[in-house]
Amino acid sequence: MALRDLLSVLPRDLPVPVLVVQHLDPRHRTVIAEIFGRRTPLAVQLAGDGDIVEPGTVYVAPPDHHLLVNRGGRLTLSQTELVHFVRPSADLLFESMAGAYGARAIACVLTGTGRDGAMGVTAIKDRGGTVMIEDPSTAAFGGMPTSAVATGCADFVLPLDEIGAVITGLVGGAADGDTR
Template sequence: MSGAPFQAVVIGASAGAVQALLRLLPALPGDFPLPVLIVVHVPPDRDNALVSLFREKCTLPVKEAEDKERAEPSTIYFAPSDYHLLVEQDGTLSLSSEQPVNYSRPAIDVLLATAADAWGAGLCAIVLTGANDDGAAGLKAVAGAGGVAIVEDPASAQFPTMPAAALAACPTARVMTLADLLIFLPGLVAA
């Protein structure tokens, strides 16, 4: 664990994301003090139904990220459909309609790399299930900035390609099952 107090958790997921996040997010306690920023690959022509789905199931407030808002503690933010979610140096969120990265907008790499620049060692980044390699370069950036890099165990992920690619790009990442994460995340902020 790094010596810095944590400032944020960022999560990237693709295929199988809803099932994985349904295990993790509702389990976060109401007093979990960090912002949680999430990119899930959602087709650009569809409304993002994730906010309403998770709002009903989570103790923490759940919302769609808005351009130029500050990442507030104890809040879960989902990237909106068809926009990259970025973190500015001052912790403000921004949205971008720049070109897709890894065929995706929002892209996990974009969130992870900008969050690593903003929060450095104060960041915990997690790459979950998915069927491409988005998140691999971003997770490497997080580790390079001193943050905690975690991949869902490819052996237990619904779609192992994405966590396996992230682990290949960032071999120092911790490998955890969803059950491990349920214990680890609340412990990030334990006194």
């Protein structure tokens, strides 16, 4: 799983929060936070409505809830309309990140089907943020990365195994390989 692999290489002292949208089946109880938590030195939790984001913590959108962040770093969960047939939507998360963080926002689109994320990376880029996309030719499912690349907003199009190092380089954190 691409996201699990990416989270496993991010350092414990990552000075920013990580907000995650994973398209999960809402009919089943999710254990994704526990699964990711076993593979990364970062704290991992399902996002809660009203949570204030903390550096070095991964917040995963619960199934069937859009995840948004405001300028004060407060999370909001919403069950408004589906976007591109999905909820949660990367587009809505990225758009809220663009408003909250402006040029400090980093959007990362990994493997997936459909086109979720493409509108959101445009919002990130319009506010001066950084857009990173998994190389569609190496992604397990190229739909989302291909759609994001087609926007022309990509700062980086990389194979999955290079993305973690670039994120760490952009935001700072352990660079010596000691991630635990």
